Amino acid sequence: MNIGVIGQAVALFAVTNIDDILVLALFFAQGAGRRGTTRAVVLGQYAGFIAILAVAVAAAFGATFLPEEAVPYLGLLPLALGVRAAIQAWRHRAETGEEKSAAENGPKLLSVAAVTFANGGDNIGVYVPVFATAGIGGMTVHVLVFLLLLAVWIAAGRYFATRPAIAKALSRWGHVLLPVVLIGIGLLILVEGGAFGL
Known part of the structure; x- marks a missing residue:
């Protein structure tokens, strides 16, 4: 295995994924103390990212499942989810911390996957030429490294969401920050x- 390719x-x-750590931390904070949060975030992140990789690999081989002009419209997914989260936050604005916590739902697998895919839609344009020129072996190395690093990214997001100072800020402002982000x-x-x- 070539160290340069790795x-x-x-x-x-x-x-291409630096911004995902903040989004992951927000998802973990949104589901703090709820059963199934880690599973939903991990599976959703992997599902969304595997979809990105599938499209990029297919496009590197010449198949285009997603026309280039359609990629910008993927922004509608996180926009809609953000508006929905903002509406929920507005509806529960007068509630106490405990009432708000009981009313809020943790992150859903499909929501995490949709945000991951939409946020990574522009990554497809970066990955395709790299994959196309790397050959099968190089492309395989890239995909394996990406999937391993995704676990590191998820762990980093969870780590940041569980640090006392960050967790306190996210629990206080996360209901506002998640829709804004x-x-x-x-x-x-x-x-x-x-x-x-535009």
Whole structure:
């Protein structure tokens, strides 16, 4: 196994997924103390990322399941989820911390997967040329390294969400921060991609 290819895969993953750590921390904070949170976040993150890799690998072989002009519209997924989270936060704004905690739902697997896929939609454009030029062996190394690093990213997100100072801030402001981040990601994807002529 070529160390250079592994190093390239590590750097490519880190650069294209740095923002995911914050999103993961917010998802873990949203589900703090609820059964099934870790499973939903882990499986959702892997499902969304595997979908990104599947599209990128297929496109590297010449198949295009997702037309390039459709990628910016993936921003509608986190935008919709962010608006939904904002509406929930607004409805429960007058409740105490315990009431709010009881009313909120933890992250759902499909929501995490949708945000992961939408947030990584632009990564497909970066991965395709790398995969296409790396050959089967290099592409396999990239995919394996990405899947291993995804576990590190998930652990980092969980770690940050469980540090006392960060956990306290996220429990106090997470209900506001999660919608803002999701709406921001959605708008960024839409605007950077030129969706709706933006």
